[in-house]
Amino acid sequence: MKITKKIISKIEGEATLKLHKKDKIIEFAEIEFWQYRGMEEFLKNRHYLDACVINPRVCGICGHSHLIATAKAIENALDVKITKKAEILREITLGLEIIQNHIKWFYLTLYPSVKQKDFFKALEFAKDIAKIIALIAGQFPHNSYAIPGGVTCDLTNLEIIKIKNFLYEMFERYQKIMSVDGKSEDLEELFEDIPKDIGRGLNRFLVLGDNLYFSSNGDFKFIREEKSTSLNKNVLYKDKFYEVGPLARNLNNPLVSSIYKKHKDSVYTRIFARLYEVNLIFEYLLKRIDEIEINEKNYIKPTQKNAKGYGVIEAPRGSLIHEIEIEDEKIKRYNIIVPTQFNLSNGNKLNPSPAQAALMNEDEKYADFIFKCFDICAICVSH
Amino acid sequence: MHSKPKVLWIDAVSCYGCSHSFYNYPQIKEILNKIDLIYHPLLPTKEFEIKSSDILIIEGAIKSNFLRLGFDLIDLIAKLIKLSRKVILIGTCSVYGGMFGEGILFNKEDKGKFYKCKDKIISIPGCPPHPEWIAYAIEMVLNDKKILLDSENRPKEIYSYTSHMGCVRNEYFEWKVDAKNFGEKEGCLFYEQGCQGPYTHSSCNKILWNEVNSKPRAGTPCFGCTEKTFPRKDLFKTETFMGIPANIPLGVSKRAYLTLAGVAKSLTNERLNKRLIDEDN
Numbered sequence: 001m002k003i004t005k006k007i008i009s010k011i012e013g014e015a016t017l018k019l020h021k022k023d024k025i026i027e028f029a030e031i032e033f034w035q036y037r038g039m040e041e042f043l044k045n046r047h048y049l050d051a052c053v054i055n056p057r058v059c060g061i062c063g064h065s066h067l068i069a070t071a072k073a074i075e076n077a078l079d080v081k082i083t084k085k086a087e088i089l090r091e092i093t094l095g096l097e098i099i100q101n102h103i104k105w106f107y108l109t110l111y112p113s114v115k116q117k118d119f120f121k122a123l124e125f126a127k128d129i130a131k132i133i134a135l136i137a138g139q140f141p142h143n144s145y146a147i148p149g150g151v152t153c154d155l156t157n158l159e160i161i162k163i164k165n166f167l168y169e170m171f172e173r174y175q176k177i178m179s180v181d182g183k184s185e186d187l188e189e190l191f192e193d194i195p196k197d198i199g200r201g202l203n204r205f206l207v208l209g210d211n212l213y214f215s216s217n218g219d220f221k222f223i224r225e226e227k228s229t230s231l232n233k234n235v236l237y238k239d240k241f242y243e244v245g246p247l248a249r250n251l252n253n254p255l256v257s258s259i260y261k262k263h264k265d266s267v268y269t270r271i272f273a274r275l276y277e278v279n280l281i282f283e284y285l286l287k288r289i290d291e292i293e294i295n296e297k298n299y300i301k302p303t304q305k306n307a308k309g310y311g312v313i314e315a316p317r318g319s320l321i322h323e324i325e326i327e328d329e330k331i332k333r334y335n336i337i338v339p340t341q342f343n344l345s346n347g348n349k350l351n352p353s354p355a356q357a358a359l360m361n362e363d364e365k366y367a368d369f370i371f372k373c374f375d376i377c378a379i380c381v382s383h
Numbered sequence: 384m385h386s387k388p389k390v391l392w393i394d395a396v397s398c399y400g401c402s403h404s405f406y407n408y409p410q411i412k413e414i415l416n417k418i419d420l421i422y423h424p425l426l427p428t429k430e431f432e433i434k435s436s437d438i439l440i441i442e443g444a445i446k447s448n449f450l451r452l453g454f455d456l457i458d459l460i461a462k463l464i465k466l467s468r469k470v471i472l473i474g475t476c477s478v479y480g481g482m483f484g485e486g487i488l489f490n491k492e493d494k495g496k497f498y499k500c501k502d503k504i505i506s507i508p509g510c511p512p513h514p515e516w517i518a519y520a521i522e523m524v525l526n527d528k529k530i531l532l533d534s535e536n537r538p539k540e541i542y543s544y545t546s547h548m549g550c551v552r553n554e555y556f557e558w559k560v561d562a563k564n565f566g567e568k569e570g571c572l573f574y575e576q577g578c579q580g581p582y583t584h585s586s587c588n589k590i591l592w593n594e595v596n597s598k599p600r601a602g603t604p605c606f607g608c609t610e611k612t613f614p615r616k617d618l619f620k621t622e623t624f625m626g627i628p629a630n631i632p633l634g635v636s637k638r639a640y641l642t643l644a645g646v647a648k649s650l651t652n653e654r655l656n657k658r659l660i661d662e663d664n
Contacts, residue, residue, distance in 0.1 A: 007452060007453055009424065009452060010424065012399055014452065034450055035396075035450070042482065047616070047619070047620070049618065053614055053618045054482065057398050057400065057482050059399070059400075060400030061399060061403055063398065108427065120411075120412045123411055131593040134592050134593035134595050134596045137601055137603075138601030139587075139596060139597065139598060139601075140407070140592070140593055141403045142400055142511055143598060144603050145601050149565070150566055151602075152566055152602035153601040154567050154568045295662075298565070299567075301564065
């Protein structure tokens with residue numbers, strides 16, 4: 001048996017992949033993250049509102065999800081209800097963050113691990129998606145417009161009209177990347193020289209958030225974090241590893257389900273679900289935007305000062321959990337569990353995480369691709 | 384054929400927000416086509432090697448015992464700076480330390496580990512910096528143009544402005560009408576919500592974010608993210624002293640500010656004291 005160690009970069013940070021191989025076949029893979037930024041410590045003793053500025057900085061590509069999870073955790077702690085209008089606006093900006101994430105991941109992270117491909121169209125698309133977020137939230141990346149009690153903005157119908165037309169335009173443009181009936185030339189081109197059925201995971205799926213059109217199939221109270229050999233913590237649900245993310249949360253869609261029946265939980269199904277999800281998010285947002293009542297309040301001021309709470313959402317890469325303990329308006333404890341921790345836990349040979357299972361028994365030449373198809377966010381792990 | 388200038392973009396302790404901000408620059412393709420991008424932490428490039436560069440771009444703060452690409456981060460940065468002709472520090476982390484550690488040029492208020500390299504450094508702070516600022520710095524260096532820098536090596540063409548300039552809530556500031564709440568069009572965020580606009584060096588409200596908006600325009604206070612003090616504590620609160628803001632807008636004496644504020648408050652602007660869009664008449 002031979003063990004090779006490789007630093008995988010360009011995954012919003014870096015990770016170490018140790019492959020145990022026999023004749024080029026991966027028998028086992030160890031996944032390690034070695035960076036730590038201490039964000040939870042940084043939050044301690046600060047006013048809880050500061051978390052709405054600090055937490056988006058967990059990540060440059062999915063920081064908005066951290067903002068929404070923060071606001072939800074504080075609202076849960078302080079027993080605050082937000083208006084339907086504020087809820088819809090958050091759905092729009094979070095949904096759009098997922099979309100810009102997927103398109104950047106597909107063309108900037110995944111494609112280059114296989115072949116060269118023009119990535120400027122992805123940047124162009126993501127830039128325009130970011131512009132719609134900015135119309136509501138002020139800017140992208142790193143806004144703080146979602147605060148406990150609602151949102152800071154006070155839109156007029158001029159912005160609503162602009163946002164809606166922009167959503168239609170972007171939905172239309174997305175059809176060239178993947179159509180509503182699941183056709184994608186770029187996806188098929190990616191798989192010209194790669195088998196579609198490799199990289200099967202654990203075939204166990206978890207959805208904890210119920211934002212957008214997703215419905216959860218579990219309760220975050222069964223989540224347990226455990227020490228791993230590297231700096232990240234493993235995450236288990238009822239003592240087992242589960243796959244989170246677009247495949248997990250779209251299995252009830254007929255088209256995704258038909259691909260799943262054919263290719264199981266392979267790289268192809270995982271990537272298909274991620275690209276197809278964009279269409280479903282566009283459809284959902286276009287439906288929700290019409291429900292906005294412009295005269296409804298944007299913000300209701302919280303009154304409580306002490307409590308514990310949690311916020312769970314479906315972020316670009318899967319279920320994201322924020323837990324907070326507030327005492328006299330100050331943060332006493334903060335804990336963040338990110339989707340990459342679920343998918344890339346570092347288990348053992350008998351009890352591997354989804355990504356480890358996907359790498360096992362595959363040819364080493366596909367390791368980078370299989371690894372990246374989970375859309376890893378190393379920087380989120382090293383919060 | 385003339386070879387393209389070599390640009391090496393390295394990530395220190397960061398969140399990659401600076402890179403993702405730069406991705407929003409509408410003509411990013413034109414810039415990338417002019418350069419030979421020998422390494423970037425996210426964009427497709429060749430494998431990383433310690434190499435000389437015409438422009439070194441550093442994103443993120445420095446911290447001891449932190450590994451980057453298998454190297455000790457601070458050693459790696461020292462080598463790369465030495466091998467570069469010009470250095471552009473992008474982001475508040477990289478200039479001052481920001482959220483994640485020490486800056487390259489400064490450590491918050493103090494001189495930083497690489498202060499001695501000041502002559503070849505350009506500071507582009509911001510959390511994140513505006514994509515146009517990053518593009519500006521790259522273009523100016525590529526074209527060998529002289530950049531007027533202030534004492535912290537920030538280009539004056541960007542950082543002579545305050546983020547207050549161009550804010551749509553300016554009239555409320557003039558007449559001292561404070562925002563009663565979040566989520567409302569009316570009122571200035573300087574008095575209650577912690578807005579740092581009048582003393583934050585940045586052109587956010589002049590050139591706008593994503594070409595359409597800014598935080599104060601979306602009802603969020605400016606957090607002073609381009610400054611060495613970012614992120615200060617109590618980001619959504621205005622520090623006051625005897626009921627008046629403890630920090631006075633840049634360039635004004637406390638006495639002058641109080642006189643002007645007193646006069647403005649005594650003369651009510653009725654239009655600004657009611658809802659901007661009145662449903663009744």
